[in-house]
Amino acid sequence: MVTTTMRILRHRRHPRRNLDRVDQSASLFNLGQQIMMYTLNLLPLAAVVSLIWTATRYESTPTIMRKSVRLFLQILFFMALILVGLFLLSRGL
Amino acid sequence: MTTPPPKIDLRNPIVAGILAFLFPGAGHFYQRRFFKAFVFAFGVWGSWWTGMAMSDWKALQAPDRGNMQTAAVLKFAGQAGVGLPSLWAVYQSSRYYSKDNTSPITIAGPEEYSFQGRLNMRAENANQTGDVTGTLSLVAAKGDFGPAIGGKFAGSLDGKPLTFDLANKVHLDQPIRSDRQLAVTASVVDEKGEYLGELLGKIPRPLMNWFACPLDQQEEAEWHRERGKYQELAMVFVWVAGLMNLLAIWDAVEGPAYGYYDDENTPAPPPPAA
Numbered sequence: 001m002v003t004t005t006m007r008i009l010r011h012r013r014h015p016r017r018n019l020d021r022v023d024q025s026a027s028l029f030n031l032g033q034q035i036m037m038y039t040l041n042l043l044p045l046a047a048v049v050s051l052i053w054t055a056t057r058y059e060s061t062p063t064i065m066r067k068s069v070r071l072f073l074q075i076l077f078f079m080a081l082i083l084v085g086l087f088l089l090s091r092g093l
Numbered sequence: 094m095t096t097p098p099p100k101i102d103l104r105n106p107i108v109a110g111i112l113a114f115l116f117p118g119a120g121h122f123y124q125r126r127f128f129k130a131f132v133f134a135f136g137v138w139g140s141w142w143t144g145m146a147m148s149d150w151k152a153l154q155a156p157d158r159g160n161m162q163t164a165a166v167l168k169f170a171g172q173a174g175v176g177l178p179s180l181w182a183v184y185q186s187s188r189y190y191s192k193d194n195t196s197p198i199t200i201a202g203p204e205e206y207s208f209q210g211r212l213n214m215r216a217e218n219a220n221q222t223g224d225v226t227g228t229l230s231l232v233a234a235k236g237d238f239g240p241a242i243g244g245k246f247a248g249s250l251d252g253k254p255l256t257f258d259l260a261n262k263v264h265l266d267q268p269i270r271s272d273r274q275l276a277v278t279a280s281v282v283d284e285k286g287e288y289l290g291e292l293l294g295k296i297p298r299p300l301m302n303w304f305a306c307p308l309d310q311q312e313e314a315e316w317h318r319e320r321g322k323y324q325e326l327a328m329v330f331v332w333v334a335g336l337m338n339l340l341a342i343w344d345a346v347e348g349p350a351y352g353y354y355d356d357e358n359t360p361a362p363p364p365p366a367a
Binding site: 041044051053056057058059060061064 | 099128133322337349
């Protein structure tokens, strides 16, 4: 009984608490979306870097295409690895 | 017998290098290496334009030659690989920091500009205070202390037409600046020259006077505030474009670093004769 009363009082003292929680999760969702959009810009950048780097190494078009696709996938793999590493390190912060 | 890889004709490598520097892709086009010309043009220009658009066309800034700060020099060094715009940025920087880049005292001849701004009138004409749009006609005039700028404003306030004379002390912002609009301040007067109020607003600044112009500290802070993280990403795009073009220039001058094919494609040598 005492606990329930305290809960009600606490709730009255912070009438916006529940609303804030909803706002917070919405803003976190937006932030997540923004980070996602921001990170997606790195895909074309990685593709262009792989293509140009390989184009300056070889002359044959099939070789350039094959090697640049491989380099692009390698870059993505290491970027994902770093992302996972950073995610694990920042967990609980 | 192994087939030797085809010989790459670099034509005149120096000319190709200069062309590749000035206009990414042009050096390889000159060498008739069309696939590479397309790759470099598409990759370098694509990255460069993306970065510039993302930064609101402010990413390209050359340092002040009279005050070379390491950060500004390094920032520009990454972009300098894309030749033509970088050379323009160097020229623009010299114009921006020149002693001549101050508010003009007068103008050469009559000029007309589209204008957007605010009219602040004195209390007796307070009903004419508000946001206005219209045309600003400026002329060279004689002020109290010598040559000055005068003119007229014709426009509308809340859909009602307005025409005002401007006192011969119209103030224009410095001509070379990164802002795409040029600030104007003028006093509004009646036919007898009696002061009525102030006209404050902006007229368009020509592309050649704002593109690749350095930013002052306040503009830089405002730019960071407006763009946020995208400002940094934009800089990365422009730097990557500049640095990638260095590789392209090298390829135009020296040819590909590892050869025509990779090892997997090179036919295996025949076994040694017994």
